[in-house]
Structures are given as structure tokens and as C-alpha cells.
Amino acid sequence: MHGLSDHNVQTHQRIVKEASVHFRRDGIDTGGLQxxxxxxxxxxxxxxxxxxxxxxxxxARLQQVETALRIENDDEQSVVLMSTLAGARALARSVESAQLATRLLNGVRASLKKQISAGEKAGQ
Incomplete structure (x- = not known):
């Protein structure tokens, strides 16, 4: 986003945020962009x-998640998860059908939930 105006940066972020909600709710392959x-x-x-x-x-959304993980965590499991996210991001750029990327992202989400749950139990 280097060189974009503040308005364009805000629009870019709005698209990513709304698309994330839209894709989780409706799936990536359902319908068009309308x-x-x-x-x-x-x-x-x-x-x-x-x-x-x-x-x-x-x-772009996967990049945001990876960046947030990198900032918040530095343990070995997080490194593995970030690597998986980087792979999912590359897959999202190159795969014709986004369904595969969605399944991979759902797997990463499940792994994150397990890691967070295990961390919470260990902290009790």
C-alpha cells in the first residue's frame, strides 16, 4: 500500500475487513462481489x-493474521502456525478455487483455538 493516499489505505482496509466477515459467513465461492x-x-x-x-x-487478511501472531507470540508453535498461514496466503494468491484456501484457513483457525485453549488451561 506504499504510495496510496490515506483514503485509499482506508478503503483497502475496509475491503479486507468486510470481505473477511463476508467470506466467513457466506464462503468465498458463493456468489459474486455484489x-x-x-x-x-x-x-x-x-x-x-x-x-x-x-x-x-x-x-491480505492472512497477512494481517500472520503479522498479529508474530507481534503477540514468539514461541515455537506460533512459528509453525505463521508458516502455515504464509503457505495459505501463497495458496490464496495462486489457487483457482478459493475453497481449498478456505479449508486450509479453517484448519489453521482450529489449530489456533486449540493452542489458545491449551494455553488458558496451562495458565489456570
Whole structure:
């Protein structure tokens, strides 16, 4: 996002945030961009100004999750999870069907939940 105006950076982030909610709720392969763009009050052109595809939005979201994990954790399990997220991000950029990337992301989410739960139990 280097070189983008503040407005463009904000729009980019709004798209990622809303797409994340939309994809979790409805799935990546369901329907087109219309519901997402309507929720954001943007046109399809506005979307394609920021992203080449739905997979690119998913990749941007995975990058955000990976960055948050890197900041919050430095243990060995987190390194493995971050590596998995990096793989999912690459997959989101390259795979024709986003369903595979979604399944991988769901697996990572399940692993994160288990790690958090185990950490909470160990802390009690």
C-alpha cells in the first residue's frame, strides 16, 4: 500500500475487513462481489483498484493474521502456525478455487483455538 493516499489505505482496509466477515459467513465461492460491494457502498471497479481477485483479499487478511501472531507470540508453535498461514496466503494468491484456501484457513483457525485453549488451561 506504499504510495496510496490515506483514503485509499482506508478503503483497502475496509475491503479486507468486510470481505473477511463476508467470506466467513457466506464462503468465498458463493456468489459474486455484489453483496460485498453493496455492504461497502463501492463499485466493482473500486474493488479491482485494490485487489485482483477474491483470493488476493484472502491473502491480505492472512497477512494481517500472520503479522498479529508474530507481534503477540514468539514461541515455537506460533512459528509453525505463521508458516502455515504464509503457505495459505501463497495458496490464496495462486489457487483457482478459493475453497481449498478456505479449508486450509479453517484448519489453521482450529489449530489456533486449540493452542489458545491449551494455553488458558496451562495458565489456570
Amino acid at each position: 453483496p460485498l460491494m453493496k455492504a461497502l457502498n463501492l463499485t466493482h471497479g473500486g474493488f479491482y483498484t485494490h485487489f485482483k481477485s477474491k483470493g488476493a483479499v484472502l491473502g
